[in-house]
Every structure is written in structure tokens, then in C-alpha cells.
């Protein structure tokens with residue numbers, strides 16, 4: 009008796025159904041039951057065709073990623089199941105819907121025919137997990153779609169539409185609805201035609217169409233630095249060697265490469281993030297008893313860059329949104345910002361002109377708060393000033409209907425103070441979007457002391473709907489992400505004072521994988537913006553009493569070197585090209601002397617990376633200690649999705665795991681001695697110390 013695979017007979021056609029919610033992963037149990045079902049079907053000569061399909065929202069969405077932590081994929085191997093399918097005496101038709109990904113597509117490719125619903129997405133996204141298709145994907149897909157298209161699909165990992173898959177020969181029929189009827193019709197047609205079975209593994213690979221030097225060109229266009237690129241290179245190798253090897257040997261070659269990638273530190277990190285992103289959406293202790301408020305309409309206060317970007321997220325997801333401004337000019341400017349952005353996307357072919365108009369039609373503008381009183385969610389995205397935001401929140405609390413969720417997009421202000429200003433703290437939440445808000449994936453959802461679980465859950469569900477990766481943060485200065493930025497930037501600046509230059513710092517940090525070094529990042533965001541944050545923090549008494557602390561950014565601000573916008577900041581700019589500026593070196597030398605900091609002639613890249621990363625990890629640990637983040641994975645998700653931390657290193661806390669707590673403690677202690685620790689910069693967090701003790705006890 010099977011539990012996850014069910015067999016249903018319709019005359020001489022056998023329906024084999026996989027039912028492994030939520031996404032029908034190709035787990036060991038599914039493989040076992042499916043193989044048994046095919047072996048039984050093969051023994052039944054009355055069966056003239058098989059239709060393979062899945063229950064629920066999708067066909068098989070891939071192999072079970074959690075099995076990758078094991079030494080090898082547990083038996084039965086997916087390839088054994090596929091062999092059983094290909095060896096069938098009668099046609100096997102896969103009926104596809106939802107997300108046919110990874111091992112799911114490999115399963116479909118082992119069938120003789122494929123019928124798909126038009127809404128289906130098909131792909132081999134293994135590369136995004138640092139692995140390669142390991143169950144025949146690198147061998148069967150090129151046989152159907154051709155080498156070039158197959159490599160494109162596998163090396164970039166993005167799924168294609170059913171229509172595109174049809175054009176490429178991956179699926180045979182696309183239907184708008186009635187998937188099963190179409191699959192059964194095809195089964196009957198194949199039975200009647202008595203054509204030979206289309207066994208993909210026996211199809212020839214047309215080598216003549218591959219131009220000279222094709223694979224080398226392909227390798228050269230992959231990422232130069234190893235940003236998780238090992239898997240992409242292995243994919244190219246597997247396809248190339250597959251041209252000359254017998255199919256069975258090519259499968260073995262593929263599996264060896266898969267195992268190599270699976271055991272790489274990059275893949276371990278990427279898989280950690282896959283699960284961390286999903287875990288981040290959960291509120292501990294809430295279980296599955298979720299009661300949510302419906303959010304079908306949204307209002308946004310403020311139509312500046314942030315407000316209009318936020319509004320676009322909702323329009324993109326088909327949710328009507330109203331932008332509110334204080335004057336007509338600002339409103340018109342905001343709406344035209346949105347239109348321009350959509351038109352730019354259309355010009356790049358990302359959306360159609362029809363979609364531009366459809367989305368614009370979902371965005372209304374108004375000058376009156378009363379017009380958003382009946383909205384389900386209202387987000388204030390006004391200027392970052394406590395008085396201004398308090399006034400807005402008060403007004404929103406007064407006019408919004410009962411049940412409206414009131415949100416602030418503050419990046420630094422106290423959400424509890426704003427919640428109390430609204431007079432409805434249980435309905436109040438922080439929604440910290442990152443700029444540009446319509447592009448950046450991250451959303452920090454800030455729970456105030458009194459925010460109801462229902463409100464948090466509703467906002468997390470909405471975040472998923474608008475395509476955000478969301479993480480819950482408690483209230484503290486800068487929440488999870490910006491708070492951690494402080495120690496990181498502090499050390500970058502101290503390194504400048506000690507004699508490193510911006511170019512070296514950025515190169516070292518980018519060399520370890522960050523998307524952008526700290527100096528370039530501040531120049532882009534605005535030295536003035538960064539300096540004002542420091543000055544405000546200082547005014548509020550939130551900073552150490554260290555006159556040298558962030559003295560570089562403050563001095564640059566005082567000298568009007570605001571970064572890219574004034575063509576000079578940490579760098580001098582020729583257009584967008586950053587050029588080393590000797591005057592900056594002189595300025596840092598002057599500041600170092602003023603603050604009694606000894607300059608050195610050489611600072612190693614290793615020291616730069618360590619000095620910037622250790623405070624990041626240490627502050628992440630404090631955030632965990634204080635319960636600001638629920639889990640270490642949440643911290644990682646924030647830094648990877650909001651701050652350009654390399655996904656293939658898994659985030660700062662995953663990096664800490666890899667380094668080991670004892671190593672981190674000993675390096676913190678090293679810098680406490682070599683740099684001095686008057687202001688506690690190198691004092692280890694309790695969390696790290698406790699962990700080190702726990703590992704001592706365990707070992």
C-alpha cells in the first residue's frame with residue numbers, strides 16, 4: 009500500500025499520481041513508491057499507456073534538497089526510477105503544472121511525452137543551489153532543446169514558460185486548461201498511432217550544429233570569480249563530455265560532478281539560505297494557527313523615491329494602491345517617477361506596454377488622507393524625521409477604518425514611539441523597504457512591543473505575495489541590517505586612518521564577495537546621508553565617546569565631499585568611474601594625527617576583511633542575544649538580500665559557523681590587544697561566549 013503515490017486505472021490507461029505536499033518533492037519515499045508503481049505497471053501487459061501527474065499546486069518541484077546533506081542520495085536513486093520509466097513497454101505521458109523544476113523536470117524528461125498547462129514554469133535551477141542537475145538533466149535536456157538552449161537554461165537557472173518550452177521541443181503540447189483530458193487524449197492518440205516510443209536518452213545529440221570553440225566561449229562567459237560559478241562550469245563540462253560518452257557513462261560523470269558540487273562550501277551555504285529564507289517567514293510559537301487580515305487595498309503616504317517604489321510593488325502584484333502627497337506637484341512627480349520606471353522596464357523588454365498601463369491603472373493619487381481611510385494597509389513613507397512621522401501616524405490612527413494595518417517605512421526611528429503616536433499600537437508595524445524599493449528583495453518587518461501576531465502574519469503573507477524576502481526584526485536602532493552596518497563601517501574608517509586607501513579596502517571586501525566595498529557604497533548612497541546618521545546617533549547618545557569614531561565621514565561631509573552626487577567623496581569621480589584621490593590620503597593622515605592613531609605602511613587584505621567581518625558577526629550575535637532576530641538564519645537572509653553579502657558564503661552568521669566560534673573569539677581577543685579596546689569594540693558578545701562554552705562542554 010503506497011502513501012505518496014496512487015495508481016488509478018481508466019480502461020487500459022493507468023494514471024499514476026504523486027501526492028507529496030506542499031510541492032511534491034522527489035523524496036526517497038516518492039522515488040521508492042514511484043519505482044514500485046512503474047515496475048508493477050510494466051508487468052501488466054493490459055496497460056497500454058501511463059499518465060503521470062501530481063496532486064496539489066505543482067508537479068514535482070525538485071529533488072529533496074535536505075537529502076543533499078547526506079553523503080550520497082539515498083536509494084532508490086532517481087536514475088533507477090527514470091530507467092524503469094524509460095524501459096516501459098508503453099508510452100508514459102507526464103502531465104505538468106505549477107513549477108516543474110530540477111529533479112521534477114528530469115522526471116518529466118524521462119517520460120516519453122510531456123503535456124503542460126500554459127501557466128507551468130519549467131527549469132533546472134540547481135545552479136542557484138550551487139549544484140548541477142544530477143539525474144540526467146545535463147544529458148536529456150540538450151537532446152530535446154539543443155545544446156545551446158539547454159546550457160542557457162541550466163547555467164542561468166531561471167525557469168522558462170510552457171510556451172517557450174514548447175518552442176524548444178521540451179514539451180509536446182500546451183493547453184490552457186483540462187490538463188488531464190489533454191494528457192489522456194494524447195495517450196490514446198499515441199496508442200492508436202502505434203509509433204515507437206520517444207526515449208530521450210536514446211535520441212542522438214546533433215554535434216554538427218555546435219560551432220567550433222562553442223564550449224570555450226561558453227565557459228568564458230560564466231562568472232570569472234567563483235561566485236558559486238563552479239557548478240556552472242561543471243554543467244558545461246558535463247554537456248561537452250556527454251557528446252562523446254555513452255549515455256550511461258555520461259550519467260555517471262554527471263553524478264560525480266553533482267556530488268563534488270553538493271559537498272562544496274558554496275552549495276552548503278546556498279542551501280542554508282534556501283531554508284533560512286523560508287524559515288524567516290515563520291513566527292516562533294505561533295504554529296499553524298494563523299489568523300490573518302485580508303489586505304486587498306493599500307495606501308502609501310509620500311510619493312518620493314521611496315513611496316513611489318513601494319507603491320509599484322503592490323501594483324506589480326495586482327493590488328490597488330493610492331499614493332498620498334501634500335501638494336499636487338509632488339504627487340505628479342511621484343506618479344511620473346512610477347511611469348518612467350515602468351516605461352524603462354518595457355523598453356528593456358521586461359514587461360509589455362499593456363502591462364505598463366495595467367499597473368499604472370492600479371495606482372491612484374490623492375492629496376487627502378481621507379481617501380485612504382478605508383484601505384486595508386497604509387504605509388507611511390515620509391521624510392525620516394520623528395516629528396513628521398509622529399504627526400502622520402497620529403492622523404492615520406484617527407482616520408483609518410477599524411482593522412487597517414498601519415505601517416511605517418522608517419529605517420532607524422523607534423517603531424514603538426510611532427506605534428504609540430498612532431494610538432493603535434496593536435495594529436502598528438514597521439515595514440522597512442530597501443532602496444530602490446521596487447527592486448530590492450528584502451523587507452524587514454518590525455514588530456513593535458504591542459504589534460499583534462495577526463498583523464505580523466498578515467504582513468509576512470503579503471510580503472510573499474509581492475515577491476519580497478521578509479524577515480522579522482524587533483525594535484532597536486537600525487533593526488537587524490543597519491545596526492550591523494555600524495561596526496563594519498567603523499572598522500573600514502579606522503583602516504583608512506591607519507593607512508589603507510579606499511581602493512584597497514573596497515578591493516579586499518569585494519574580493520571576499522561583497523557586491524560593493526564600503527567606501528564605494530557610501531559614495532553612492534551619499535556621504536551626507538551617512539554622516540547625518542552618525543551625527544544624529546551621536547546627538548541621541550547612541551555612540552561611543554570616541555572622537556575618532558567615523559571621523560572620516562564627518563570630515564568629508566564638512567568639506568562638501570558628498571560622494572558621487574558631488575563627484576567627490578571617498579573617491580574622486582570621472583562620470584561614474586571612481587578614481588583614487590591622494591587628497592583623501594592626506595586628510596586621513598591629518599585625522600590620524602589628530603586622534604593619535606599610528607599609521608602603517610602596509611595593511612594586508614586579510615586584515616581588512618577580518619576587521620570588517622568580525623564586528624558584523626559579533627553584532628549579529630548581540631542581535632540574537634537580545635531577541636531582535638529570532639534566528640541566526642534571519643540575520644543571514646537580511647545581509648544577503650539587503651546588503652550584498654555573497655550568497656555563496658551564506659551570510660555573516662553562517663560564515664561564523666564555518667570559521668568556528670573559538671576562532672572568532674580568539675581573533676576578537678587578538679584585535680582587542682593589538683587595537684586596544686577602550687570603547688568595547690572588540691568585546692565578544694555573550695552569545696558567542698556562551699556558544700564557545702557549549703562546544704567545550706559538548707567536546
Ligand code: 3H9
Pocket residue numbers: 030031033066069070071072073074081086107109110111112114133134137140141142143145266283286287
Ligand atoms: C534538484 O532537483 C537536484 C536534482 O537535479 C538531482 C539530484 C540527484 N526540497 O518555497 P515554498 C519546501 S535540486 C526540499 O515556501 P512556494 C520549502 O522548504 C532542487 N524542500 O513554496 C517549504 O517548506 P516549509 C531543484 C523543499 O509555493 C515548502 O516546501 N528545485 C523543496 O513559494 C514550500 O516551499 C528547486 O530548486 C525542495 N526541493 O514556492 C526548487 N522545495 O513549508 C525549489 C520546496 O517547511 N523550490 N521545499 O518552509 C522552489 O523554488 C519553491 O519552493 C517553489 C514553490 C517555486 C517550488
